[in-house]
Amino acid sequence: MATQVVIVGGGFAGLNAAKQLGGRKDIAVTLIDRRNHHLFQPLLYQVATAGLSPADIAAPIRNILSRFKNVKVLLGNVEYVDFQSRQVQTDIGVIEYDYLILACGATHSYFGHDSWEKDAPGLKTIEQATDIRRRILTAYEDAERCTDKPQQRKLLTFVIVGGGPTGVELAGAIGEMSRFTLAKDFRSINAKSTRIFLMEAGPRILAAFPAELADRASRDLEKLGVQIWTSSCVSEVDSDGVTVGDERIQAATVIWAAGVQASDLGRRLGVETDQQGRVVVEKDLSLPGFSNAFVAGDQAHFRTNGDEVLPGVAPVATQQGRYIANLILAELKGKPRTEFYYRDKGIMATIGRNKAVVKSGRWQMTGWFAWMAWLIVHIYFLTGFRNRLLVVLQWAWSYLTYRRGARLIVGTESVPTKSEI
Amino acid sequence: MATQVVIVGGGFAGLNAAKQLGGRKDIAVTLIDRRNHHLFQPLLYQVATAGLSPADIAAPIRNILSRFKNVKVLLGNVEYVDFQSRQVQTDIGVIEYDYLILACGATHSYFGHDSWEKDAPGLKTIEQATDIRRRILTAYEDAERCTDKPQQRKLLTFVIVGGGPTGVELAGAIGEMSRFTLAKDFRSINAKSTRIFLMEAGPRILAAFPAELADRASRDLEKLGVQIWTSSCVSEVDSDGVTVGDERIQAATVIWAAGVQASDLGRRLGVETDQQGRVVVEKDLSLPGFSNAFVAGDQAHFRTNGDEVLPGVAPVATQQGRYIANLILAELKGKPRTEFYYRDKGIMATIGRNKAVVKSGRWQMTGWFAWMAWLIVHIYFLTGFRNRLLVVLQWAWSYLTYRRGARLIVGTESVPTKSEI
Numbered sequence: 124m125a126t127q128v129v130i131v132g133g134g135f136a137g138l139n140a141a142k143q144l145g146g147r148k149d150i151a152v153t154l155i156d157r158r159n160h161h162l163f164q165p166l167l168y169q170v171a172t173a174g175l176s177p178a179d180i181a182a183p184i185r186n187i188l189s190r191f192k193n194v195k196v197l198l199g200n201v202e203y204v205d206f207q208s209r210q211v212q213t214d215i216g217v218i219e220y221d222y223l224i225l226a227c228g229a230t231h232s233y234f235g236h237d238s239w240e241k242d243a244p245g246l247k248t249i250e251q252a253t254d255i256r257r258r259i260l261t262a263y264e265d266a267e268r269c270t271d272k273p274q275q276r277k278l279l280t281f282v283i284v285g286g287g288p289t290g291v292e293l294a295g296a297i298g299e300m301s302r303f304t305l306a307k308d309f310r311s312i313n314a315k316s317t318r319i320f321l322m323e324a325g326p327r328i329l330a331a332f333p334a335e336l337a338d339r340a341s342r343d344l345e346k347l348g349v350q351i352w353t354s355s356c357v358s359e360v361d362s363d364g365v366t367v368g369d370e371r372i373q374a375a376t377v378i379w380a381a382g383v384q385a386s387d388l389g390r391r392l393g394v395e396t397d398q399q400g401r402v403v404v405e406k407d408l409s410l411p412g413f414s415n416a417f418v419a420g421d422q423a424h425f426r427t428n429g430d431e432v433l434p435g436v437a438p439v440a441t442q443q444g445r446y447i448a449n450l451i452l453a454e455l456k457g458k459p460r461t462e463f464y465y466r467d468k469g470i471m472a473t474i475g476r477n478k479a480v481v482k483s484g485r486w487q488m489t490g491w492f493a494w495m496a497w498l499i500v501h502i503y504f505l506t507g508f509r510n511r512l513l514v515v516l517q518w519a520w521s522y523l524t525y526r527r528g529a530r531l532i533v534g535t536e537s538v539p540t541k542s543e544i
Numbered sequence: 545m546a547t548q549v550v551i552v553g554g555g556f557a558g559l560n561a562a563k564q565l566g567g568r569k570d571i572a573v574t575l576i577d578r579r580n581h582h583l584f585q586p587l588l589y590q591v592a593t594a595g596l597s598p599a600d601i602a603a604p605i606r607n608i609l610s611r612f613k614n615v616k617v618l619l620g621n622v623e624y625v626d627f628q629s630r631q632v633q634t635d636i637g638v639i640e641y642d643y644l645i646l647a648c649g650a651t652h653s654y655f656g657h658d659s660w661e662k663d664a665p666g667l668k669t670i671e672q673a674t675d676i677r678r679r680i681l682t683a684y685e686d687a688e689r690c691t692d693k694p695q696q697r698k699l700l701t702f703v704i705v706g707g708g709p710t711g712v713e714l715a716g717a718i719g720e721m722s723r724f725t726l727a728k729d730f731r732s733i734n735a736k737s738t739r740i741f742l743m744e745a746g747p748r749i750l751a752a753f754p755a756e757l758a759d760r761a762s763r764d765l766e767k768l769g770v771q772i773w774t775s776s777c778v779s780e781v782d783s784d785g786v787t788v789g790d791e792r793i794q795a796a797t798v799i800w801a802a803g804v805q806a807s808d809l810g811r812r813l814g815v816e817t818d819q820q821g822r823v824v825v826e827k828d829l830s831l832p833g834f835s836n837a838f839v840a841g842d843q844a845h846f847r848t849n850g851d852e853v854l855p856g857v858a859p860v861a862t863q864q865g866r867y868i869a870n871l872i873l874a875e876l877k878g879k880p881r882t883e884f885y886y887r888d889k890g891i892m893a894t895i896g897r898n899k900a901v902v903k904s905g906r907w908q909m910t911g912w913f914a915w916m917a918w919l920i921v922h923i924y925f926l927t928g929f930r931n932r933l934l935v936v937l938q939w940a941w942s943y944l945t946y947r948r949g950a951r952l953i954v955g956t957e958s959v960p961t962k963s964e965i
Binding site for chain 2: 158159176177178179181182183185186189195197198199215250253260261264267268307308309310311508509510512513516520524526528531532533534
């Protein structure tokens with residue numbers, strides 16, 4: 124009988140593991156996800172800022188894996204894993220495994236203030252992205268209708284909490300949108316007077332980048348009207364704005380791009396997890412004591428001797444997914460395991476049009492060349508020819524026209540019910 | 545002071561009136577809509593069947609009208625119109641007008657069975673389209689996970705109520721999707737075994753078309769596996785299916801494409817309306833007794849001597865919007881009013897790939913040529929270069945690959961809350 128491999132999660136780790144195992148006749152793969160689609164999260168901020176449509180950066184997992192007859196994709200929710208009896212308990216029944224790969228990803232952490240979520244949504248899913256898009260666009264519409272100046276000022280104020288790559292890219296995109304895209308569309312307000320605050324608790328933004336690159340990114344953001352507040356820890360979030368120490372900013376729209384915590388499945392399994400809920404794994408990404416169960420991607424806490432814990436980014440997840448698949452294939456041939464080694468190709472962030480910062484090994488790039496590198500890398504790693512083509516075309520169109528093509532306010536709150544019409 | 549023209553609704557009628565009045569210095573236009581976007585409804589069924597993204601067939605009204613400095617766009621809800629004092633009462637205050645154009649469109653009618661809406665959604669808004677898309681795609685996912693045969697059969701059964709163009713195009717698209725797009729993606733079910741029922745209360749589908757064309761459309765639909773039930777009046781809809789007289793079909797997904805009723809603003813205004821809530825208008829589309837207030841598009845009941853009431857389709861709304869704008873411009877120059885005359889260019893409906901029926905005057909077309917005509921006409925009338933380009937590319941891609949690019953299950957019911965993750 125074929126070796127049963129169960130993969131939980133269709134993100135970068137799970138999908139790449141499944142692709143690597145696809146087409147092997149001696150292996151039967153079952154991939155379970157609660158979503159029907161794989162999401163290219165690095166571009167999700169562009170959905171939130173009306174540049175791209177959700178379907179441009181997402182694809183059905185079962186279609187991506189369709190050509191592999193040994194891979195079965197199920198829409199389902201994993202409730203528990205019994206490592207002793209090698210069983211995954213899901214809402215659609217129990218699935219047995221010979222090898223298990225857990226790659227359930229991460230969500231936002233509000234550092235104990237979960238009530239902030241409704242006023243400061245995070246950006247991890249398509250629904251969250253279209254919700255943020257709705258909030259941003261609705262703020263401008265409300266400001267256009269508003270005659271009260273302080274209220275208008277509040278509506279045209281955006282606060283982004285967290286100065287990592289997501290926060291920086293969001294702030295840059297909103298800055299660009301306010302200065303170029305929306306400037307001519309309103310009659311009562313001046314969209315260029317939009318205020319954008321980027322709040323960072325640490326001493327500088329882009330902590331993972333060299334200081335010179337973070338400086339350059341700060342200057343580029345400031346040119347787009349973004350006010351950067353470093354060493355500024357948000358102590359309160361409500362529907363009217365944020366409090367930072369004894370200072371107060373009135374803002375109708377707050378977006379959360381700060382803490383991250385791993386899927387809480389890890390905590391429920393009784394295994395060792397770190398503060399962020401990530402499962403502490405061995406050098407081969409397996410669970411201590413259960414060599415046939417692996418954890419990968421944002422859900423894994425992996426540290427090589429003396430180094431920092433690997434960050435929750437797509438390249439780490441992709442390499443871990445492939446590594447585990449190859450380890451399983453090798454083991455079935457009787458070969459010994461090797462340790463996981465992360466090949467760091469670098470990190471990058473973009474700041475509006477023509478600007479980006481890139482760090483790769485000892486190389487550093489800024490400005491237009493960095494921006495081109497950012498474009499090429501993101502198009503290259505996007506899944507599928509259709510999505511690549513659509514994204515390139517929409518970027519070209521937006522670049523030439525200064526417009527953004529997906530300025531739709533949709534969502535439950537704006538749905539007219541029959542009785543209203 | 546400039547003549548104040550207020551337009552309620554940014555559909556085909558309102559948008560075309562605003563464009564026609566745009567750029568005239570002696571006229572100030574205010575367009576109010578509850579949505580920020582103009583929607584190209586003729587292609588909405590392709591969003592519901594995962595072929596296109598919402599933003600491909602919608603554009604922000606304020607951006608479409610951005611170049612006309614005399615046009616102001618407001619997001620708002622009209623509550624009442626005082627025709628005597630020429631005031632529009634909205635949720636954002638009172639707006640005075642010299643001329644008023646009401647073009648609020650229509651929604652679905654369940655013929656007194658409003659409780660059917662939750663089990664049989666209609667297709668008029670983007671939210672409804674993505675909701676129907678979610679229902680269709682989720683039915684296949686649930687069927688793949690299901691081991692109970694009758695339940696699986698129910699999940700793979702789709703009922704479309706209403707055999708007009710929307711019902712026919714939906715049925716054709718689901719047929720094509722089940723036979724081509726999904727066939728290779730599932731392991732436990734055979735997507736080709738999908739049952740699609742098209743229920744029509746009248747003696748034949750496509751009542752507005754000549755009988756030969758309706759016959760041809762029926763045969764084309766049958767080739768895609770659609771079972772057409774004519775003279776079949778649905779007497780009950782629930783979450784398990786539909787009852788037709790003393791027959792019963794078990795179906796997990798029911799879509800409503802039957803009755804239409806106009807925006808209920810008309811009924812609230814104390815003016816004469818027909819059974820469907822459409823406002824009965826004069827030969828110049830004005831309200832009886834109020835020559836400076838007009839009603840256009842799906843909301844208007846217009847009949848020339850001896851003819852039938854004009855149908856609620858985009859060409860009628862477009863021509864009416866332009867006609868009213870031109871009438872206002874002429875009247876301001878002291879010219880007398882002329883009657884509205886509808887130039888009927890024809891009607892068309894498509895049935896999956898390579899098939900359509902077209903009637904234009906005495907001309908009739910079927911098959912590939914009709915399908916090409918359908919494609920060209922729909923691309924031509926779509927708003928904006930970006931949307932045209934994206935739609936053409938996605939159609940070409942779908943045609944060549946048999947895939948559909950927007951197979952995303954999103955929506956409130958599939959959103960994981962933080963506590964679930």
